[in-house]
Amino acid sequence: PAPPPRTDASLSGGLSATVLALDTAHAEERMLLRADLADEPAESLLDGLTDGLTDGPSDGPVREDASPEPGNRTGIALPDDTRRLGLDVRITAGKGASPSGLAAALLVVVEDRYGIPYRLSAGQVPVDGRLHRATVDLDRTASRTHSAPAGPLRVTGLRLGGTAPVQASEQHRLTVERLLATAAEDDASPASENGRTEPVLVRVPDEVRWRGSATVTEGTGESAPNSLEPTAYTSPSATAPLTVTYPTGQAYQGSGDFAVRLDVVGAAAPERIAAVATDAFLRATGAGRGDSVDLTLAGEQVRVTIVKTVRELPTTGTTADTETGRAPEANTEADAGAGTGVDTRVTSQNGGALLIDLRTVNAALAARTDRSLAPTEWWLSTAPGAAAQVASALRDRSDGAEPARVLVRDETAAALLGDPLGEGPRSALIAVAPVAIALSAMGFAVGAAGSLRERTAELAVLRALGAPRRGLARLVVTEQGVLIGIGLAVGAALGILLTRALVPLTVLTSGAARPVPQVLVELPLLRVALFLAGVAAVPLLITAVLAARRGAGLPAALRQQGDH
Incomplete structure (x- = not known):
């Protein structure tokens, strides 16, 4: 499977281009690209897109690995069968409870195998100095339907927020005592006397380090992010991820909020993103191979560098209709290909298209803001002859996509013929x-x-x-x-x-x-x-x-x- 976010980017002259983000580290395994569209096969065409680009000496850009292999990914790895994550947390104000009786909203950021971050609510944590267990259901969406992110999952960050006190600013201390992973109840996992699956302690690697920042909004003014100094436990037997102290600020004229962002330190975010561009994009921008172009993705300006070119990219026509989950041509394996989509229509007005690496662009966006490119459709590859069975299973799921949004290449070809x-x-x-x-x-x-x-x-x-x-x-x-x-x-x-x-x-x-x-x-x-x-x-x-x-x-x- 491949979750390709599809979006449009505005260009000069009223033109717009389609931007397609793929997990290029594995896309060549199933990606179909006609030989006449590029001067090299798909396997070599995608080489290098997972590498970020930094400004180096005058002899050209310097590559660095911004999209590591799954074994070297950033974050705290969770067991493969984890369906529920528990966090034993304690928030202290001074020596005990908050004088204002505050409670902070806790979010846990987990990343799936494709580098897509998910911000999941762990509920409210009282600031009373006591130990509380916050629970995150990893296999349920906001509508409470089952939809587990693709594992293996990793915890890459925490978000904490709340209302600032009116009387005076407070110094809070957040301590995460331990992480507990619970498998699905039908898995072969240790069970307690009542038959429920027992949580398993999550081991925190010794090399895990954290960075953090706090932002305070007082009235209508927002302060610049203040750098925090989270402390990670490094003893060989430690299971506590971190502890950090942060300010809450003070409400001004009855309104004020604070937000704390904590992230696991990983590879340096790329300054530029390698991309494959179509000939139409080169004509629209006047750029060439090796040139850099500034684009707005997820509300942030990102610089992409064109490292390779193709004549055209499949699924990026003048009207890539994802309203029914369908692009003009499916770029999946010939005997399979079911895609699902959202109510979005991406239109490229003669601006061509760009292909970038999903994990790399999300790493660049995460380093600047708490945003990411979310998938708008899924491309699936099946074994020969199994496409109809997979499509039927997807259409029969009560919590899955609408049947009309599940498209199969063979069915589409038969309908056209x-x-x-x-x-x-x-x-x-x-x-x-x-x-x-x-x-x-x-x-x-x-x-x-x-x-x-x-x-x-x-x-x-x-x-x-x-x-x-x-x-x-x-x-x-x-x-x-x-x-x-x-x-x-x-x-x-x-x-x-x-x-x-x-x-x-x-x-x-x-x-x-x-x-x-x-x-x-x-x-x-x-x-x-x-x-x-x-x-x-x-x-x-x-x-x-x-x-x-x-x-x-x-x-x-x-x-x-x-x-x-």
Whole structure:
């Protein structure tokens, strides 16, 4: 599966471009890219997109790994079967409880295998100096439906917020004592006496370090983020992730809030993002390979550097319709491909498209703001012959996508081929083909017979001069073969030229737009050669038979010519 966020980016001149983010570290395993769209295969085309770019010496950009492999990802790893996460936390004001009786809202940031962050609520934690267990359901969405993020999951951050006290600013101390992971109840996990799954203590790696900041809003003014100094426990037996002290600020004219952001320290965020650009994007921006372009993604300005180019990118047409979860062309494995989407329509107005790495762009956005690119659809690849079964399972889920939003490549192809508007002309062409073959063969045969009749006297003279009958027949067949060959060659060339010129102009999407990538006209050379040979064989065979029969009557023709 692949969760590709799809968004648009505004360009100069009123143009907009489609930006597609993929997990490029694994996309080449199933990604389909026509050979005519790029100068290199998909496997090598995506190489380097997972590397961030930093400003280096004058000899060019410096690459650094901003999208590590799953084994080296940032954060605290959770067991693969985790469905519920518990945090034993304590918030202290001074030596005990908050004088204002405050309670802080706690959010836990977890990252799935694709680098997509999820901010999940752990509820309210009273500021009373006591230990409280906050619980996060990892397999439930805001609507309380089951929808577990793709594991393995990692805890990458915490968010804390609340209302500032009115009397005076307070200093709070947040301590996370331990993390507890609970598996699904039907898993083979240790169970307590009442049959429920027992939570498992999550080990915090010794190398985990935290960074944090606090922002205070007093009235209508927001302060600049204040840097915090979280402390991580580093003893070999430690299971407590961190402790940190932060200010709450003071409410001004009855209003005020504080927000604390804590993140696990990871690889340095890239200053620029490597991208693959289409030719249309290069024309719209006037950029070339190696140039950098500033784009606005998720409300933040991001600089992307074009490292490779392609002629076109699949699924990025002038109107990539994700309202039904469908792009113009699906870029999944040929025997599978079900995508789901949201009520969003992304329109590219001649600005082309960009392909970037999902994990890298989210790392760049997370370093600047608490935002990310969220997936708007899912691409799935299945085993051969299993696409229908997977699609049926998705459509039958009560908490899954609407059935109309689950699209299968085979079903889409069958629907297009069965379209009455297109099936009629195709059937007519199939019926006309044998008639055209018969007419062309008959025309060549009639022409050859007429030519042979006109040359009867000439052939009679040659026969009288001693030319063998078979030699004359071969001569006639050779002459007619040259004429037939020239006619077939000219006709085939015109047919190929017209097919390549007209077919791309007559094939449109359901929205009357040109499909992307454009239609590729491929002629089966072997079948064309067999077709031409069949057309030529009939008149040549008729010519040979007529020439042989004419040879027997040449003496009579010669006497008739002498009488005249």
